[in-house]
Amino acid sequence: MxxxxxxxxxxxxxxxxxxGIASAQDKTIKIGALSDQSGLYADLGGPGSTLAAQxxxxxxxxxxxxxxxxxxxxxxQNKPDIGVNIARQWFDVDKVDVIxxxxxxxxxxxxxxxxxxxxxxxxxSGAATSxxxxxxxxxxxxxxxxxxxxxxxxxxxxxxxAGGDSWFFLTADYAFGAxxxxxxxxxxxxxxxxxxxxxKHPLNTADFSSFLLQAQSSKAKxxxxxxxxxxxxxxxxxxxxxxITKSGQKLAALLLFITDVKAIGLETAQxxxxxxxxxxxxxxxxxxxxxxxxxxxxxxxxxxxxxxxVYAGLIHYFKVMDAAGSNAHDGIKIVNAMKGMPTExxxxxxxxxxxxxRKIHEAHLFEVKKPAESKSAWDFYKLxxxxxxxxxxxxxxxxxxxxxxx
Amino acid sequence: xxxxxxxxxxxxxxxxxxxxxxxxxxxxxxxxxxNIINFAHxxxxxxxxxxxxxxxxxAGIGYWPALILAPIAVGIFGMILERTMLxxxxxxxxxxxxxxxxxxxxxxxxxxxxxxxxxGLPYAIPDELKGGVNLGFMFLPIYRGWxxxxxxIVCIATWFVIERTRLGANLRxxxxxxxxxxxxxxxxPRMITLTxxxxxxxAALAGVLSAPINQVRPLMGADLIxxxxxxxxxxxxxxxxxxxxTGFALGxxxxxxxxxxxxxxxxxxxxxxxxxxxxxxSGLTGRAA
Numbered sequence: 001m002x003x004x005x006x007x008x009x010x011x012x013x014x015x016x017x018x019x020g021i022a023s024a025q026d027k028t029i030k031i032g033a034l035s036d037q038s039g040l041y042a043d044l045g046g047p048g049s050t051l052a053a054q055x056x057x058x059x060x061x062x063x064x065x066x067x068x069x070x071x072x073x074x075x076x077q078n079k080p081d082i083g084v085n086i087a088r089q090w091f092d093v094d095k096v097d098v099i100x101x102x103x104x105x106x107x108x109x110x111x112x113x114x115x116x117x118x119x120x121x122x123x124x125s126g127a128a129t130s131x132x133x134x135x136x137x138x139x140x141x142x143x144x145x146x147x148x149x150x151x152x153x154x155x156x157x158x159x160x161x162a163g164g165d166s167w168f169f170l171t172a173d174y175a176f177g178a179x180x181x182x183x184x185x186x187x188x189x190x191x192x193x194x195x196x197x198x199x200k201h202p203l204n205t206a207d208f209s210s211f212l213l214q215a216q217s218s219k220a221k222x223x224x225x226x227x228x229x230x231x232x233x234x235x236x237x238x239x240x241x242x243x244i245t246k247s248g249q250k251l252a253a254l255l256l257f258i259t260d261v262k263a264i265g266l267e268t269a270q271x272x273x274x275x276x277x278x279x280x281x282x283x284x285x286x287x288x289x290x291x292x293x294x295x296x297x298x299x300x301x302x303x304x305x306x307x308x309x310v311y312a313g314l315i316h317y318f319k320v321m322d323a324a325g326s327n328a329h330d331g332i333k334i335v336n337a338m339k340g341m342p343t344e345x346x347x348x349x350x351x352x353x354x355x356x357x358r359k360i361h362e363a364h365l366f367e368v369k370k371p372a373e374s375k376s377a378w379d380f381y382k383l384x385x386x387x388x389x390x391x392x393x394x395x396x397x398x399x400x401x402x403x404x405x406x
Numbered sequence: 407x408x409x410x411x412x413x414x415x416x417x418x419x420x421x422x423x424x425x426x427x428x429x430x431x432x433x434x435x436x437x438x439x440x441n442i443i444n445f446a447h448x449x450x451x452x453x454x455x456x457x458x459x460x461x462x463x464x465a466g467i468g469y470w471p472a473l474i475l476a477p478i479a480v481g482i483f484g485m486i487l488e489r490t491m492l493x494x495x496x497x498x499x500x501x502x503x504x505x506x507x508x509x510x511x512x513x514x515x516x517x518x519x520x521x522x523x524x525x526g527l528p529y530a531i532p533d534e535l536k537g538g539v540n541l542g543f544m545f546l547p548i549y550r551g552w553x554x555x556x557x558x559i560v561c562i563a564t565w566f567v568i569e570r571t572r573l574g575a576n577l578r579x580x581x582x583x584x585x586x587x588x589x590x591x592x593x594x595p596r597m598i599t600l601t602x603x604x605x606x607x608x609a610a611l612a613g614v615l616s617a618p619i620n621q622v623r624p625l626m627g628a629d630l631i632x633x634x635x636x637x638x639x640x641x642x643x644x645x646x647x648x649x650x651x652t653g654f655a656l657g658x659x660x661x662x663x664x665x666x667x668x669x670x671x672x673x674x675x676x677x678x679x680x681x682x683x684x685x686x687x688s689g690l691t692g693r694a695a
Binding site for chain 1: 408410411414415417419420421446518520521524525526527528530531537538544545547549550595619620621623625626629630661664665668669671672
């Protein structure tokens, strides 16, 4: 299958009118939204992430100042080789400056190397692996929305504290699952719990009953789901079917998105605890943005935290470009400027970017509402607690990133 | 070895096997009677699940009527496809039918994906079949037990109609020599259309059955159809009983793999396919070409 790429031309009219006063300064930016456009992660990133990038470009105000911003999108189909090919073509042929989104940790790590090699800018919002800002960190990368360390630290710790001290993992068999299981195991072990077993399942599995039966017979108090998207929704749905949740074993959805909750249905999902860094109904600003966003989505869905991260990451990038006055097309320089400027946007509030590329902001622990408590179509979450940014993410002294050893 | 766990995996394998059997049966019927390799089968299976979802959420019609209505609706859609497109391909190379149905599958999936995204929609288990029984070695959800029994009945009934009744005999005769059968006053084109409708209806029925277990989502068929094709190849193209038995058997093999070596669980079917093709290229129950 060929890579479907759509090119969205933005603000061409403005660019034309300003052509008369064009100076030697380069005021063009090209953004590539690389995502899973049709597979199991398409709803949490995909076309919604491209829309988020487009809205960021519109809201940045740069186009009124004579900037020309182009957005292209690509489908990596959850295959690292395809993701790398698209990224290379974007840098070499299409002169893309920034790559955003990129869910699927396997693809994200592969693209990370390409961006570094080509000295581009990489604002990753979709991938989970904490390796992006540790062992495999890069001076060209900002990891915006969430990572496996944060998920483990927040959801994992909360569940151990609530008495879930023995765990069995259902792990997606690729980079992301491995990272999430590793980071969660570390948290469980250090807070006095123990791991009684784990099973690796292939990515994009329809039937989880065999794996769930193994988890059931392990007698672990908590079944940790180190998977995402369709894999998580199927696991949860089928765990309910096999009476696992009723028999007292607790499910830990370590990574759950609002689109997943929608797919499972509140009847089955109610009571699940999990962590996100963004929810559309957090405050007036998130509600206002989500309303605008949902109106432009085909199925009326509010933004997921991944899509919110694409928007917020680009807003910060545009601020840096605005301050610089022109695009130097020098990835390391621009990312360093992004790290030097405190972040503030309507979706994640105030924050910072650490020297290893890790974006720091609050993390929220949610619980899925009962069907009776839900008042509107996407009213799914109850806020249970909030972890401050410096407590939620990897502390700098524990990060293994080589950039920190200068 | 833990026998309890082993029994549980065998049973779970049987459940998955039911879906493989129903789907590969439809494929076998269509291939046997129409000589078309129906790549749209997965998309039609998905349409069956969506039909059940719409019946419930738009018309308020529950699971039991949907079990009959959805296959009929999708079957009619299939017959329209056959009348308007597939019938012109009779007598041409298999490749044409394969390409056409593959294209149709992409279009159908694309349209559904455009409107419903990729994460899927929830469909609850009917109240009558909620809960489960404790079998000692495992907790069997009643719904899954129902799927096994119901699909076995449907499979055997289909086999009986085609292999043991006069209607089936006419049908088989029509594929062997359509001109001669027409001379007996039998409307062969109509029979072929109805057969395609039946095959499609079986796919849609599997879709309705799977709606409460898996997510109702546009790509549910695309993920399954490759495995089902492997099942048909192993069982022997066009053999009705062969595809039923292979369907159930491969479900069990896959279940055991999930227990002994889970990482290989989605490749084991293809490994078997390669082995069978090496030893017996016409499939386990197929007649040599």
